[in-house]
Amino acid sequence: MKFRLTTSVLAAATTLAPLCSQALEAEANPREGFGLGLALMSEQKPYRNVDNKLEVWPMLTYENRWLRVAGPGVDFxxxxxxxxxxxxxxxxxxxxxxASDSSYLDGMDERKDGVWLGGRVTWIHEIANLSAAWRGDASSHSKGQKLTLGAEHRFSVDKLGITPRVAAIWQDRKYVDYYYGVKASEVRADRAAYAGSSTVNGEVAVRVDYRLSSAQSVFVDAGVTLLGAGITDSPLVSRSTVGALRLGYLYRF
Incomplete structure (x- = not known):
């Protein structure tokens, strides 16, 4: 397992799917102002022979009437x-x-991280908060699209909160082909050509938070993603599920 300390900013660490849980909770319980904290993360990647990474991330959040900033995500x-x-x-x-991330990826062209733009509609209800979000790759690396349907509900007992959530994430052919496809120029004896197809991933997760004071809180966020056939059929992929665990502390001003 690798350990890395980075100066990049992480989302408020309430999410397994990008912005899903944090956005829904903020819609239901908006609170203006800044938040600073620290998160410890361990996430799996589905690629063959890629080590899990344990990372420490600083956190920054901000919210007002028109804007919500959660690390690498911004809502207008x-x-x-x-x-x-x-x-x-x-x-x-x-x-x-x-290609240097694992011996199996040797000879593969780099696949770059992406910037995603889109929109979200959220329905706040006492039974569950539901959301639908569409995003497109504004960086034009994959030129792909994603559609996420999510549901969650927060149970609270005094200072303790427990928020289970589920999500289904559709990813189009261009996205899957870019990140999981194998081009003719990348084929080798143990790595066949592969053209990705659209797929749907499923996610199940739970977040537990505890309020230390009116300004301070700690949390644990854990979940698992079930990868769709369009991804698991790729020769680059060695598992059908990937997990994530996040622990953190947040101070709200």
């Missing part, structure tokens, strides 16, 4: 209509890889 609020709220979204994703 468009307003509400009854129990529905709308937002434009921008986020940065770390989905790429380099």
């Amino acid at each position: 609020k468009l307003g509400k209509s009854g129990s529905l709220s709308y937002a434009l979204t921008a986020s940065f994703s770390r989905e790429g890889y380099k």
